[in-house]
Amino acid sequence: MADNYLKHRFHGRRKGKALTTHRKSLLEVDFVKNYKIKEPHMPFNNGNPIWFEIGFGNGEFLSHMSQNHADINFIGCEPFMNGVAALLSTIEKPVDNLKIWSDNARILIDEIPDNSIERVYLLNPDPWPKKRHEKRRFVQPDALDDLARILKPGGDFIMSTDVATLAEWMHWHTWAHENFEWTANSQDDWLNPPVDWPLDKTRYMKKALGGETIYWLKFKRK
Numbered sequence: 001m002a003d004n005y006l007k008h009r010f011h012g013r014r015k016g017k018a019l020t021t022h023r024k025s026l027l028e029v030d031f032v033k034n035y036k037i038k039e040p041h042m043p044f045n046n047g048n049p050i051w052f053e054i055g056f057g058n059g060e061f062l063s064h065m066s067q068n069h070a071d072i073n074f075i076g077c078e079p080f081m082n083g084v085a086a087l088l089s090t091i092e093k094p095v096d097n098l099k100i101w102s103d104n105a106r107i108l109i110d111e112i113p114d115n116s117i118e119r120v121y122l123l124n125p126d127p128w129p130k131k132r133h134e135k136r137r138f139v140q141p142d143a144l145d146d147l148a149r150i151l152k153p154g155g156d157f158i159m160s161t162d163v164a165t166l167a168e169w170m171h172w173h174t175w176a177h178e179n180f181e182w183t184a185n186s187q188d189d190w191l192n193p194p195v196d197w198p199l200d201k202t203r204y205m206k207k208a209l210g211g212e213t214i215y216w217l218k219f220k221r222k
C-alpha cells in the first residue's frame, strides 16, 4: 500500500488559506467521525449503487447528490482540505451515503474491487496546460485502465472541462481506450450536460463561464 503513495504522485495543493474555527472543527470532528476513509478500501457494502467523484473541489455536486439521493452511495476524492471543509459546511444533517478520501484518487482506486462502481465523475480536472506538465493530467492510459477495471460494464464515465485542449486530450485518450465507448448521439453532444445533471453550475464552472464553453464528455464502460 505504501508503494501506491510512491507510484501515484499528486502535484496540486493540499491546503489553502487559514480555515475558520467552524471549518476547522468540521475537519477535526465531523469529517473524522462520519466521512473520512482512513485507509484506502471500499467503504460501502449495502448493495446500493456507488458513484465516485474524482477531485470534487468545494463539493457542490456531492453535497447536493448525497443529501437528495439516500439510495445511492457516494465516494468523493479531494486532497485539498479547504475543499473538504467547504463540502462539509453545506451538509445540513449528517448523511451515511457519503465517504471522503482526502488524498490522491489513484491511491484509493487501486484498492477498489473490480466491477464495483456505477459511475465515475471527473469534473473540470486541472488542465496542466504546459507541454512538460501533460503527464500530470488525470486522464492517462494507465488511469483509464484503472477506471475501466472498477466500473461495471455499462457504467458511466462523465467528464467536463472549459479548456478546449484538455477536452480534446480527454476525448482522444478515452475514445482510443478499448474499454470505453463515447455515447454521443449528435454533433453537438459535447455541449450538453448529462440528462440528469442536477445543478446549474459548480463554482468552478461559474468562474470559467466568463464567455467560455463547458465541454461534456459522456462515455460508457463497454
Ligand SMILES: C[S@@+](CC[C@H](N)C(=O)[O-])C[C@H]1O[C@@H](n2cnc3c(N)ncnc32)[C@H](O)[C@@H]1O
Pocket: 010, 012, 013, 054, 055, 056, 057, 058, 077, 078, 079, 080, 083, 103, 104, 105, 106, 122, 123, 124, 125, 126, 138, 202, 203, 204, 205
Ligand atoms: C479545477 S478543480 C475542479 C473542482 C471541481 N470538480 C469543480 O468542478 O468545481 C480540480 C480539483 O481536482 C483535485 N485533484 C487534482 N488531482 C487529483 C487527484 N489525483 N485525486 C483527487 N483529486 C484531485 C484538485 O485538488 C482540485 O480541487
